[in-house]
Amino acid sequence: MATPLLQTVDLGMHFGGVMAVRNVNFALAEGELRCLIGPNGAGKSTFFKMLTGQLKPTHGHVLFRGHDISSANQHHIARLGIGIKCQVPSVFDGLSVRENIWLSASRISSGKRVMRLVDEMLERVTLTNVADSLVGQLAHGQRQWVELGIVLSTDPKLVLLDEPTAGMTHEEVEKTAQLIREINQTKALIVVEHDMQFIRMIANQVTVFSQGAILMEDGVENIMRNPLIRDIYLGKQAVA
Amino acid sequence: MMLDVQGLCAGYGRIPILDEVSFEVNEGEFIGILGHNGMGKTTLLRALMGFLPAASGRIQFAGCDVTALAPYRRARLGLGYVPQGREIFPGLTVYENLRMGCSKQPGSAENETIATLLEEFPRLKPLLDRVGGSLSGGEQRLLAIARCLCGKPRLVLLDEPTESIQPSIVDDVVETLQRMRDASGLTLILVEQNLDIVAALSQRILVIRKGKIMQEFQLDGLHDASLVGEFIGGSTLIKRGNDE
């Protein structure tokens, strides 16, 4: 591979007497879309938090385009081009949808252009008709879309999505899959999800986490047929 | 009749959400509620639990009129609620969370309840001494459900219970709930986006749109119900039923 967009070297995180993440060597190419699956407590969200700087690894390194960002501040990493949609939606509840997206878009633009970018993003995440509603009053699934809009508005090069379809109807899940495929045309993505149907809609390559380490990496279909993965994770969702 | 809702209207401040909602639930029934986001599913559960005051209408639970009762009183009557998200006590350990769920049971009964429940939720066994806030999202969700069941509720309101939980454990949770229905007559109202779960657990399904119950039908009528068309796409179970 040419210099990977994102690479972790022996990355590890130890807290509360638990090795949440153990010696993870992960690599993602420019423009690649990877899905991350694994049992609850396997360390997926902790892994994400180390990529965004929310947690500092206890050992190992995170490299973004070759630069070591392991001890960088969150806002610095955000400016380098990593955006994250959190497992629990992290949005500005007391502000309107429009204001939420404005705050994000104005980080990379100014003046009238920002207003245009905001309107475009509102269209893209289909929230134009609730643009002036307070985000705190929106339904769970809609808040997910607001967060997606916020993250995309800073035009990141790598988008991390932590359970983006939680709380969504099947129709919304399909729309999200479509949006992700669109985003993937210009950006790299790592998506954590439990919905295997959704993963089949978007992914080729899947990385499986278990007990803080990478268990295996393979194509979607192989993963779904793997008996070990069925036992520890998939249950009845496995394909015979 | 376990639950009787008549003409329930509720909303947030000046924004009305629920519009003359009426339905009944018998003991031991499992009801599924379907609807798009923002249509009032979560609002309905919150109103049933009493976190949202009823603007008008009546709610009867286990023979008592609970319309004006505070949530903790409804809980004491046997109404359990697992809200969306992960509302566990982050500063308490898993074990302490479960004990909080046991509320008024005497000490010895408490241990027995928790032990029984841990057999149904083995994933929590190695986590007993871990602080709630250090668990992963899915583990917290599981704890929230287990904690609610510790209180031995007669009717449980579940809002997206399987969200964030890994597929194999989702299967286990579904089996646990089915066992509890068959063994102790547990009644359930379930809000879920995953149609397969709804189909596995519910006997009757209500579809909410714009705060009103648009349709109510039995499970076998699922493929015929045109309104459910928009939800069906995601269900392999029902697709197979249609293809046969």
Next chain:
Amino acid sequence: MNGRALNLLGLAVVGVTGLVFMLLTPHLAELDTVVNLTVYMITAILALSLALIWGYGGILSFGQSAFFGLGAYTYAIAMFNFGESTIPFLLAIILPTGFAALLGYFMFYGRISDLYIGVITLTVTLILFNSVNSTAGPEFHIGAARLGGFNGIPGIAPLNLPFDSTRVIDLQGMFRLSAAVLLSTYFGLRLLLASRFGRIIVGMRENERRAELLGYDPRAYKLATFTIGGALAGLAGCLFANWGNFVSPTIFGIAQSAQIVIWVLVGGRGTLIGPIVGCVGIQWLSATLGSSEPSSSADVWAKVVGNAPLTLGAVLIAFVLLVPKGLIPTLADIVASVLRRVRNQRGCEPQ
């Protein structure tokens, strides 16, 4: 009429009223009223400093009185040393600003949590109180200025025209200057809050983590906000020393610190007019209650109401319980719901 037009109309009303008030009052009112109004306006600037930091920025600083007092003391001390007011006036703003920047740097870049910000700022102002309070005695002086300890520094010469110590400001002039500074502060803050900076600090108050994940450095924004607030408080302090020609350590005291928080709480966070109303209202209420004569008869009720701290405490409790959003936001909500009802009635007209 849409929101934006309504906003501009409100600003115009405030501006015009303010200007008229500033120009006419000295001619129409009695001198002691003018003097009282002047101190209300000066403390309103102090209230606005916390309105910015706390009301909009979400940083609860219990120590605005530290910068207020530093501004007053710096002016006094510099005035005794320089004899002419231009440099003292500038120093009285620069010193509190610098101190706010330094304190802010340690607090925000040290990632101190919100709760401890309140504790630290309160502690700082108390340290200043205790230090300055114990400087009675001739050995405590800075140049020609004796600090005076608990006696304070009397006889502070008022402002003069820049570099011309013969043309000194009079009481009406002080009134107009304070009004002008208050109006400029108000409009300046409105501009700041409508700007990108203002919207970002409000966003940070809502969800600091998300703001940081978007690429905004919260430490830098909070430091800037805190420093601006410190500068405004310092400016108010300088004017205050001019108004009373006297300054004492009570300016750093806990009572003063708490008062500022109460003004903003009662008036309403998230607004600028609110804290001004809260500040003037509460001080006026204190003054009126305090001036009522002790009842000679055994009229318990009169005695209770006449006890200013007791009544003020009751007012504060009533506000926190009944009007938690503060006066101005609650009034705004009432007006909005009335307008909505009117609009709905019109909309429901049969076709």
